[in-house]
């Protein structure tokens with residue numbers, strides 16, 4: 001699947017919002033990707049999952065892991081396409097953790113999947129949690145890369161599309177300087 005085709009899916013489903021936003025990373029941007037508006041359509045989720053999986057068909061992936069909540073739907077689809085197991089991490093007292101009885105076999109070949117990578121922070125934390133549990137994390141993937149390819153998560157990383165809209169520190173945000181309120185769509189009703 002081509003990058004433009006992926007971005008078009010976001011436009012078609014109203015998942016690409018324009019305004020003044022606080023991203024999960026804390027950075028501000030004029031564009032927000034509400035991935036769930038694409039992923040609410042199971043067939044679209046499945047296609048995106050298959051496209052990510054194609055990059056890892058020869059990597060003998062046994063386990064796909066994703067940070068909750070954002071990575072759940074796409075992670076599940078990638079795992080399904082690869083015939084792998086799927087588990088997720090979630091925050092417990094601020095630390096990304098495996099809960100719910102999820103476990104990892106020593107050396108289990110693992111792919112970490114997220115919806116959007118901006119700074120790579122939650123992918124990195126998920127990788128660390130999996131490595132601490134004994135996994136061999138062989139790659140990472142996301143639907144969208146907002147880092148212009150710069151997020152370093154310590155393992156090979158792929159994204160289906162790159163969004164070249166700057167994400168900036170609030171201290172240097174032009175919209176903030178103009179006094180426009182920033183909204184956090186992730187928590188908006």
Ligand SMILES: [Zn+2]
Nearest residue numbers: 028173176182
């Ligand atoms: Zn701002």
